[in-house]
Amino acid sequence: MASMNITTNVVAISLSNELCGPKQNAGSLELHSYSWYSGNLDGACGKYVKDVMRAGGFLLDQGWPLFISEFGADGWGTNANDNNFLNCFFGLAAERDLEWAPWAFQGSYYLRRKVGTDEVYGLLDSSWGQLRNASFLQRLSTIQPPSQDVLLIKS
DSSP: OOOOOOOSOEEEEETTTEEOOOOTTOOEEEEEEEHHHHOOOTTOOHHHHHHHIIIIIHHHHTTOOEEEEEEEOOTTSOOHHHHHHHHHHHHHHHHHTOEEEESOSOSEEEETTEEEEEOTTSSBOTTSSSBSOHHHHHHHHTTSSOSSOOOOOOO
16 A cells, blocks of 8 residues: 555545545545445345445455444434344444444534434433443444554555
8 A cells, every 4th residue: 555644634435425535635534334324234234244345345455444433323222223233333343443433422412492302323311411321332342442453654
């Protein structure tokens, strides 16, 4: 892989619109991943993995870093499709040692005069005082440690 200058610029990739276009001196590639991108998975991860690899995951095989800058599912753990999605996502993230950030941290939104609009994808509950689902955080911890060597790129 050619050396590159690491900056805060990213190339945005989404499973719904694929590569959005590079920015000059991009140092990482970004992908968003949600259950609704691949439809109903019914416990089968093949379509999801294929969609991710087609949309941007193939860059991993070319030595490029890939950051899943948004992924999420209903934090209560009661949506079967979201649960299937998370099983697929966690498996892929562990296997490919993906970098990731969940959507979202906050448990609610403050919109004009309407207080407490719940963010069911949030890690916190709507009061922001407790975790929405402690088992979800435990699952996240399984993909936190790197499973592959870290490659530092110098320009």
